[in-house]
Amino acid sequence: xxxxxxxxxxxxxxxxxxxxxxxxxxxxxxxxxxxxxxxxxxxxxxxxxxxxxxxxxxxxxxxxxxxxxxxxxxxxxxxxxxxxxxxxxxxxxxxxxxxxxxxxxxxxxxxxxxxxxxxxxxxxxxxxxxxxxxxxxxxxxxxxxxxxxxxxxxxxxxxxxxxxxxxxxxxxxxxxxxxxxxxxxxxxxxxxxxxxxxxxxxxxxxxxxxxxxxxxxxxxxxxxxxxxxxxxxxxxxxxxxxxxxxxxxxxxxxxxxxxxxxxxxxxxxxxxxxxxxxxxxxxxxxxxxxxxxxxxxxxxxxxxxxxxx
Amino acid sequence: xxxxxxxxxxxxxxxxxxxxxxxxxxxxxxxxxxxxxxxxxxxxxxxxxxxxxxxxxxxxxxxxxxxxxxxxxxxxxxxxxxxxxxxxxxxxxxxxxxxxxxxxxxxxxxxxxxxxxxxxxxxxxxxxxxxxxxxxxxxxxxxxxxxxxxxxxxxxxxxxxxxxxxxxxxxxxxxxxxxxxxxxxxxxxxxxxxxxxxxxxxxxxxxxxxxxxxxxxxxxxxxxxxxxxxxxxxxxxxxxxxxxxxxxxxxxxxxxxxxxxxxxxxxxxxxxxxxx
Numbered sequence: 001x002x003x004x005x006x007x008x009x010x011x012x013x014x015x016x017x018x019x020x021x022x023x024x025x026x027x028x029x030x031x032x033x034x035x036x037x038x039x040x041x042x043x044x045x046x047x048x049x050x051x052x053x054x055x056x057x058x059x060x061x062x063x064x065x066x067x068x069x070x071x072x073x074x075x076x077x078x079x080x081x082x083x084x085x086x087x088x089x090x091x092x093x094x095x096x097x098x099x100x101x102x103x104x105x106x107x108x109x110x111x112x113x114x115x116x117x118x119x120x121x122x123x124x125x126x127x128x129x130x131x132x133x134x135x136x137x138x139x140x141x142x143x144x145x146x147x148x149x150x151x152x153x154x155x156x157x158x159x160x161x162x163x164x165x166x167x168x169x170x171x172x173x174x175x176x177x178x179x180x181x182x183x184x185x186x187x188x189x190x191x192x193x194x195x196x197x198x199x200x201x202x203x204x205x206x207x208x209x210x211x212x213x214x215x216x217x218x219x220x221x222x223x224x225x226x227x228x229x230x231x232x233x234x235x236x237x238x239x240x241x242x243x244x245x246x247x248x249x250x251x252x253x254x255x256x257x258x259x260x261x262x263x264x265x266x267x268x269x270x271x272x273x274x275x276x277x278x279x280x281x282x283x284x285x286x287x288x289x290x291x292x293x294x295x296x297x298x299x300x301x302x303x304x305x306x307x308x309x
Numbered sequence: 310x311x312x313x314x315x316x317x318x319x320x321x322x323x324x325x326x327x328x329x330x331x332x333x334x335x336x337x338x339x340x341x342x343x344x345x346x347x348x349x350x351x352x353x354x355x356x357x358x359x360x361x362x363x364x365x366x367x368x369x370x371x372x373x374x375x376x377x378x379x380x381x382x383x384x385x386x387x388x389x390x391x392x393x394x395x396x397x398x399x400x401x402x403x404x405x406x407x408x409x410x411x412x413x414x415x416x417x418x419x420x421x422x423x424x425x426x427x428x429x430x431x432x433x434x435x436x437x438x439x440x441x442x443x444x445x446x447x448x449x450x451x452x453x454x455x456x457x458x459x460x461x462x463x464x465x466x467x468x469x470x471x472x473x474x475x476x477x478x479x480x481x482x483x484x485x486x487x488x489x490x491x492x493x494x495x496x497x498x499x500x501x502x503x504x505x506x507x508x509x510x511x512x513x514x515x516x517x518x519x520x521x522x523x524x525x526x527x528x529x530x531x532x533x534x535x536x537x538x539x540x541x542x543x544x545x546x547x548x549x550x551x552x553x554x555x556x557x558x559x560x561x562x563x564x565x566x567x568x569x570x571x572x573x574x575x576x577x578x579x580x581x582x583x584x585x
Contacts, residue, residue, distance in 0.1 A: 027408045028488060032399035035458050036414060042455030043421055046429035046436060053431055060431070107328065113313060113321055121325045123571060124332050130567045130574070131560045132517035134535045138542060138556050139335045142342050142353065148549055150338045150353035157352065182332075187578065194579035243425050246519045249539065264427050264520075277431050284428035291425050 047288070053281040060277030072282040081258050082283070085266045086290065088173055092262055093241035093294065095177040096184075100237045101230070103181065104188025111189070112196045122193075126186035133183060137250025140179045141166070144251070169259030172252050176260060179247050184240060188233045195229030196222070231302035238298050242291050263287040343553035364554035372541035372555045373529060378562075380526070381533040383446055385515045388453040392461050392511055393504055395454075400465030401492050405475075415466065418459045426456050427520060437525055444528040452525065453515045461507050468503040469496070506577035509570070516563060534559045 054072055058065035076082050107125060111118050128136055143150045144165050152162035165171050203221045212220070223230075245264040248254060254261035254269065261269070263283060270280035313321070338353050345351070346361045369375065403415045433452075442448040473496060481491045497504075519535035526536055538552075538559055545551050567574055 026406065027410045028402035028406050029410065029414075031402035031488075031492075032414060032462075034395045035399040035462065036417070038395075038451060038455045039418065039421055039458050041436075042433065042452055043424060043426065043429055044417075046431075046433035047424050049432035049436075050429055060434075110321060110325055110328070113318075115318065115322050115325055117322055117325050117329070121329045122575070123568070124329045126571075126575065127332075127336075127564065127567065130513050130517075130563050132519060132535050134517075134519040134539060135556050135560050136335075138538070138552060139339050142338050142549055142553060143335055145549065147547075148350065148353070150334075153352040153354055182335075190575055190578050243427065245427065246535075249519070250542075264425075267427065267430065271431055271434070281431045284431060288425055288428040292423055295423060 050281045050284050053278055054285050056278045056281075058278045058281075059275045060271055060280075061275070065278070068278075072279050075279065076282050076286060081261075081266070082286070084258060085261050085263055085283075086286075088261060089242055089244075089263045089287075089290070091173055092177060092180065092244045093238050095174070096180045096241035096244075097234060097237040099177065099181040100185050100188045101233055103185045104233065105192050105226075107185065107189040108192030108196055111193060122189070125189055128183040129186045131183070133180075133246035134250050136183045137179060137247040140175075140182070141251055144175060166252055167256055169256055172260045176244070176248055176251055177241075179251065180241060180244060183247070184237070188237065191229050191233055192226065195226045199225045227302070227306040231299070231306060234302050235295060235299050239291065239295050242294065263290070339553050339557055342550055343557050345550045347548060347550060349550075364550050365558060368541070368551045368555040369558060371545075371551070372537050373532070374534070374537060374555060374558060376530070377532050377534045377537035377559075380446065380531055381516055384449045384453065384533060385512050387446070388450045388457075388515050389508055389512050391450065391454045392457050393507060396458055396461035396507065397465050397497060397500060397504070398492065399458075400462045401469060401496060403462065404466040404469040405478075415462075418462050422459045422463070430524065434524060442525075444526060444531050446531060448525045449518075449522060449531075449533070452521050453511075453518065456521070457511045457514070461511065464503055464507055465500065468500060473499055502577075502580075505573050506580070509574055509577055513563065 055067050055069060056065045057068050057071070107121075111122055115121075131139075141149075146152065146162060146164040146167060149162075151165065155162050165175060199222065203225070204217060207217050207221060243264060244262050245268070248260060248262055248265050252260040254265045258266065263286070267280050267283045267287065270276045270283060341353055341356055343364055344357045344360055344362070346357075346359075346363075349357065351357075403411050403418075437443055437448050440448075477495055477499075478491050481495050486494070517535065518533070519539065522533045522536045523539065526532055529537075529540075532540070538555055541555050542552050
């Protein structure tokens with residue numbers, strides 16, 4: 001094995017030497033060939049083929065299908081479910097991002113003090129990050145469930161009627177945002193803690209000499225110098241929130257009806273439950289465009305802020 | 310660190326403990342639920358007076374968790390090893406040789422990171438069926454490797470550029486070592502810190518994966534923990550104590566690994582975010 005690999009590398013060396021005598025550097029393309037192949041086969045090719053399928057009426061299993069032009073796109077824009085699902089997806093993305101950053105920054109500011117309970121608190125807050133989002137969804141299901149849920153046990157204790165929070169479309173999207181935030185706030189916290197610890201204490205000492213208040217120091221020193229951490233968190237959280245899938249499956253399964261469906265779960269149902277593969281692919285294209293635009297916009301916006309700061 | 314008055318310190322400690330208690334609530338409920346007998350309708354907040362570990366044995370058997378553990382472990386280990394092997398090698402070539410081709414290839418990998426993997430679902434499913442790879446460990450391994458390859462290459466390439474001195478490799482080259490020899494004998498051992506980060510991030514994610522496992526691993530013989538659990542929940546949604554016991558057992562291995570190797574989990578993330 002080692003022998004053949006060495007020979008192969010010598011071959012490429014002599015080959016590239018022959019090809020470009022003036023340049024000593026070869027690309028060493030054989031070192032990344034396996035990685036390129038696997039990414040092309042499992043991501044790039046299916047992604048591009050998905051765009052092609054979005055112009056068909058394929059049902060997902062038959063051998064034949066027709067190209068029907070833009071019909072699936074017309075259908076998508078006329079479908080009220082599309083807008084419901086896009087609205088939910090944006091709520092999951094933007095809502096989780098706001099909550100995770102506020103809570104994450106708050107926790108980081110608290111734990112940046114030298115408290116005895118610091119590492120214990122940090123461990124507990126971070127713990128859900130390593131648990132499967134599906135399982136985290138089930139764990140919160142035990143809390144919110146209509147029958148036998150821990151929340152309703154409190155209601156019963158005070159003689160109130162139990163509530164069906166997960167079955168109520170006015171409430172359950174917010175529960176999903178909450179659970180997603182609860183699960184990943186630990187990542188935001190750690191990134192902010194690392195950011196806070198990289199800020200030199202000299203700034204605060206200088207500000208103290210000038211008699212700055214706590215809020216002034218936070219606004220004029222902490223936040224500007226924390227901008228790189230804010231960028232990372234915003235972009236990570238928004239991409240994670242827009243792609244949300246597991247937590248929804250565990251908590252509401254998209255219901256009642258399509259009330260809490262995200263684009264991911266909606267696509268999954270179109271393909272597997274309704275055998276509507278062409279339309280599922282069309283929804284996939286819309287999802288890719290939305291995620292691309294929002295994550296690029298977030299990245300550019302916060303990067304610009306970083307430069308200003 | 311900072312100078313706080315002891316009163317402020319006590320207040321902040323109290324606040325931290327309250328936050329900790331809040332974050333422990335769902336786990337507490339999980340534990341009390343998993344210990345209660347089938348007909349026990351007492352409050353979830355009350356600890357069961359007579360413990361019942363029966364749930365765990367029942368759930369283990371009915372959800373086929375033993376089998377699911379083995380499947381999950383096989384997929385995670387092979388995917389992580391392939392990611393580290395091929396990812397580090399690819400990143401080395403891309404970071405060290407800045408030819409035009411390599412710049413394009415690197416851009417390709419970075420660009421792929423913004424494609425939401427689920428949008429490729431419909432054709433990918435067809436591809437997997439056509440290749441006869443449905444319900445195999447192989448498809449889950451390769452799919453996870455593909456999903457994580459761009460990030461792996463990005464992390465390794467950044468690390469190689471910023472911390473590995475070129476002189477070391479050049480000295481070895483003069484001694485007549487091959488490119489691969491130089492990479493594996495000299496460079497790879499120096500990549501240990503970033504290898505640990507890649508290993509942790511990718512293993513946690515692959516171990517917990519549900520989105521893809523549910524598509525490609527529907528047969529009970531190849532089910533991973535998440536798929537087995539979702540199926541089990543579907544059949545037992547009225548018996549939450551069994552589901553809770555299964556959920557607890559399924560999360561325990563990662564929790565234990567995390568508690569022992571916490572430092573690496575948190576430091577890797579912190580270091581990556583400050584640099585990135």
